[in-house]
Amino acid sequence: MNLRCPELPFLPGWSFNPNIGRTKFNMDQKFDFIGAPKDGNRALKEKVKPNMFGHLTDKYPSVYARGEVLDLPPWLVFDKQVLRFDAYFKETLQEVRGSPFQIRKVIIYFYLEDGTIQVTEPKVENSGVYQGCFLNRQRIRFPAPMDENFYDIIDLNIGKEVEFHSRCFRIIDCDKFTRTFLNRCGICVPDPISLPTDPYLHMREREKEAIMSKKPKRTKDSRGQFLEYDKKVLRFFGYWDDQHTEHGYLHKLEIHYFLSDDTIEIKEKVAENSGRDTGFMFLRRGKLPKSCKGLAGPGDNAPYTLLNVLGAGVQGGRFILDPLDRGLDEDYYKEKDLAISSIINCYGRKIVLTDWDPFTRSYYSLKYGLDHLPPGEMPRDKSEQVKSEGLKERQLPPWNGYGSFEDSAQNCITVEPKAPLKDFKKFLKYDRKGMDSHILRFSAKMLSKNPDNCNRKFIISYFLADDTMGVFEVCEGGRKTFFARATVVLPGQATFTSNPPLIYTPQHMFIGATIVINSFVFVLTDADDYCLRYMEINSHEYPKANLKLIMDKVRDKLKPFYKEFVAEMMPDESPVLPYHKLRDKLCAVMGDDFTEHEMITISRAFSADCVKERFNRERIRAITLTELKRFLWDDLQRLREYFLLRDPSKTGKLSRQECYTILRACRLPLDKAHVEKMLDVIKKDEKCLYDYEDILKFLDRTVCPMADTTPINIKYNFWWASEGDPEAGRLIDWCAFNKYLDLEHTFKEMPNHEETLRTLRLIEAKEGEIGHVETGQHHSDISATSPPNNHEEVTTS
Known part of the structure; x- marks a missing residue:
């Protein structure tokens, strides 16, 4: 029997003393030893008295029938399984007039693994009481005289009242898991009970409505706009044309619109050496009005307006705030007023917007759908036109022949002697990098009336880093310098002129070219493998090594008499041609427009040289x-x-x-x-x-x-360098050459074209019968249309 009436306040004189009639006030022993020394180690066990029905509630769980208890421990079976109940209790308010009590909602958690209970109170804003954990997790006993036993799941259900430490809680609802779990255990769960009305909360709401009266906002809250658009700026480019006035000029402006506070800032882009200060601020940051009628008076820019509701005839007047801000008629520029080709009025100056940055374009595209506006045109700047007309190219005096032209020109530009400036970017680009030396080496012979000079061997090196050339003679003792490294001027130019002379460029260097160096005439006869490979890789810069251009030129020449060409050049047995046979024929067909370098490019691209392995x-x-x-x-x-x-x-x-x-x-x-x-x-x-x-x-x-x-x-x-590189170009793959020419369609326009096509197919079949031969690989990537049998390491023919 509960000795406390829950309807009475828990105050002195309103409760009963539970110790009345008791003679023993000692603390009962809660634990006892189980097991005897002869059975092994002794252990402590909690002593629980039987309830009014004679059952030991802690020994046998109430979920299962007696004799059918699971062998697994409850902390493992019911791990992380918690029953949740919604409840409330009434708290008496002695000093609040009109509200004798208040309703406080709580949540009761029952942990199945150990039978502990926890009570929490959800936090409510401005409740006036401390909320959170109301009762720590623990096992809770029944009130006296049943305080020997603990609360179990059969004691918690909707509609029941439980007493935890002299405080009564009424359970009104539970969650879905709790309802399902109790139903499976055979416990009927009633429907949820509605929460009673809280008189204290109702009283506070009425007082709040009576006390809190609506007042107009004295300030506008712009914090939300600031937090959303902070550091986001729309940038436009425009101009103000002031050339029609005296001493006026074209002002190139940059307009910044700050989305965080709707302010505008305008900067003027001043060119260097224009006579004006750089970084000029055309308009400081602030709100820009659409129409300026004059300077604002005191109070005109206030965020609110005062209204005199009684008029000027009454002494003292009666002023109130204007909640609708009808007195403010100032209109400022917003983001919707700015776009390409729009004109804004900046205190009487018409500023035209011509372009915007990518962020502004994406912003207007997402918000307004303006993503196809073309940039506006800038008017012609008359001052720049006058400057360009007034500037004249500096005329240097003619070169006197002493020193180099660059050195003499530098001394004419400055009084203090300085070394000529060199192209440092070009030096960094073509400087030695790993295995790339960026030096084109050619073997050459001298053309001279003296027969002894014609038998001399030379090596001409062209340095791409600074467009200089060096000539070295190969002799019995090694090599010696014939011409020191320097720039070489093209022949046939006037010497004593003011314009810089033209020099040899990399495009002048190819096999078969004639070079004049200090009145000595050289003919380039061959090139090393690095030079050929470099030109083929950079074929867009070297037309003599561009296979596509060469084959297009050959295709145009062979198209009228392609049948006779195939009949004459078609091999008999193997599908390969010797280099000299194809060279002689192409030279006869192409004439003087065909160089030795172009023929070598063809032979390297369609090389059919085989490499015999030393070790299988x-x-x-x-x-x-x-x-x-x-x-x-x-x-x-x-x-x-x-x-x-x-x-x-x-x-x-x-x-x-x-x-x-x-x-x-x-x-x-x-x-x-x-x-x-x-x-x-x-x-x-x-x-x-x-x-x-x-x-x-x-x-x-x-x-x-x-x-x-x-x-x-x-x-x-077994060293990789012990085997010599194959010499590519001695044999040419006839089928690959014809396939790249792609002139078989011309046979249809000729008589007996089927016989010629049949012969070509027979040669291709013979090539298939020969089988796969391992060839060297070409280091160059000639073009996207180059044949599939390119080679890596080849030498010149």
């Missing part, structure tokens, strides 16, 4: 087995274990780096170059993963035994 798979395997036998290596089983260890998924494939690491880790008595050469002939898939089973068979001497070979110099013979 069988020979490399024989050399490898011989080396393993010499050093008595026979640890194939461990090598297999290492491969399987690196391949846990048993795919049978590993990368080249992993295979190389395993072979070196197993201490194979092979050189690094030998291991790399061996991996080159191992089988691999399309993903470049190597088959390590093939490596094991390659090293197993019991599989296809091979005879021992004569020891060789492994480090030299």
Whole structure:
């Protein structure tokens, strides 16, 4: 029986003393020992008295019938499962007139894992009381005289009143999980109960309506606009044409509109050396009115307006604030008034907007859909026209022949002698970078009336960094400098002039060109592989190395008599042509418009030279087995274990780096170059993963035994530079050349075209029968339309 009536306030004189009639005031023992010393370790157990029905509520859960308790502990079965109930309690208010109590809503949590209860009160703004955790999580006992037992799930349900530490709570609702859980346990859950009206809250709302009267805003709150558009500025470009006035000029302006506070700032872009101060502020930041009638008087710019409701005849008057701001008739420019080709009035000056920046364009496109406005035109600046007409090009005196032209011109420009300025950007672009020297080297011979000079050999180097040339003579003792590095002037120019002389450029340098250096005439006969490759890579700068331009020119020449050309040049057996045969024919057809460099470009693009390998798979395997036998290596089983260890998924494939690491880790008595050469002939898939089973068979001497070979110099013979580069261009692929010409459609206009086409198909079939031949790879990327059989490392023919 509850000794406290919940309807009475918990004050002295209004409650009953629970200690009346008690004779024992000691604290009962809550724990007891279970188990005997003979059974093992003793443990503490909480002592719980049976309830009025004689059941021990803590020993047997109320969810299950007796004898059907789960073997799992409750903290594991009901982990993170909580029952949630909505409740309220009444708090008595003694000093509040008109409100004897107030309703306080709480949430009761019942944790199934340990039977603990927690009570929280949701926070309400301006409630006047401390809210949050109302009762910490703990096990709560029944009120006396049932205080020996604790609350369980059967004691919590909608409509019930529970007492926690002398405070009564009435449960009115629960969540979906709690309702489902209790229903599955056989506990009927009633419908939710509505929350009673809170008289204290109702009284506060009435007082608030009576006390708080609506007043006009004295200030406008612009914090929301500031937070949304802070640091967002619309930038326009425009002008103010003031050229019609005396001493007026065209003002190029930059207009900034600040979205955070609707202010405008205008800056004037002043050119350098214009006689005006740079960074000039045309209009300081502020709101720009659309029409200016004069200076504002005192109070005109106030954020609110006063209204005299009684008129001027009454003494003292009666003034109130204008809540609608009808007295403010000032109109300022907004973002909607600004766009390309619009005109704004800046205190009598007409400013025309001509363009905007990308952010402003995207802003107006998203908000107003204005994204197709073309930029406006700027009027002609008369002052710049006068300046351009008044400036004249500086005329230097004629060169006197002493020193270089640049040095003499620099001394004429300044009184103090200074070194001529050089193109530093060009130097950085064409300076040596790794393997790129940016030096074009050509072999040349001298044209002279003296026969001995014609037999001399020269090397002409053209330096792209500063357009200088150096000539070196090749002799028995090495080479010696014939012409020091310097710029070379084109022949046939006047010497003593004011204009700078024309010099040799990289476009003048090609095989077959004639160069005049200090009255010595040289003919370029050949070029190194770097020079040819560099010109082909940069074919847009060097027309003599542009395959597309060359073949277009050849196609135009061969189109009228292409049938006779094919009949004469078609090979008999193999689908290749010698270089000299095609060269002689093209030179006869093209005439003087065809150079040796262009022919070399064609031969390099359609080269059919074959490279015969020095070491195939069988020979490399024989050399490898011989080396393993010499050093008595026979640890194939461990090598297999290492491969399987690196391949846990048993795919049978590993990368080249992993295979190389395993072979070196197993201490194979092979050189690094030998291991790399061996991996080159191992089988691999399309993903470049190597088959390590093939490596094991390659090293197993019991599989296809091979005879021992004569020891060789492994480090030299397996070195990548020991094999000479193939000389490309000696043989030309006839089928690839014709395929690139693409003139087969011209046969239809000629008689007997089917026979010629049949012959071409027969040659292509013969090429297929020969099979795949390994050729060198071309380093250059000639063009997107170049044939598929380009070569990497080639030399000139």
